[in-house]
Amino acid sequence: MKTSKITYLGNLRTEAVHLKSGNTIITDAPPDNNGKGEAFSPTDLLATSLGSCMLTIMGIVAQRNNINIEGTTIEITKVMEANPRRVGEIIVEFSMPANNYSDKEKQLLENAANTCPVAKSLSAELKQTVIFNY
DSSP states (O other): OOOEEEEEEETTEEEEEETTTOOEEEEEOOGGGTSOOOSBOHHHHHHHHHHHHHHHHHHHHHHHTTOOOTTOEEEEEEEEEETTEEEEEEEEEEEOOSOOOOHHHHHHHHHHHHTOHHHHHSOTTSEEEEEEEO
16 A cells, blocks of 8 residues: 655645545755755654654553653754765654653663664664653
8 A cells, every 4th residue: 555645846845645644744955955944854754753653662662561651752853964965863862751760661661762663774874862861
């Protein structure tokens, strides 16, 4: 089954439609690459996908083990490299709710994050820096 359909709207902007739900995402080239930066850039989505995937897999593990992670937030920092132009590093910084997690719970959650499908699909050349703040 096809996942999405992407249309070029002009002016370095695209619209991606998730075919099953009809949800849409607009992308715009960033200002440092001739765009307006008025929406996520494709590389922003790449970096954001990593954090979203990590949190989703953590949610699955948390449900399975009765661990409350509701309210967890992530801040993503994307670091671009110039030659060749690519994402060189993604910094994923978790802010966990004050739930007095045990060492075992922390290990389960951190392992879930670090083994999510997006993390495992990215090139080994792309540095993934993951920080957990409990």
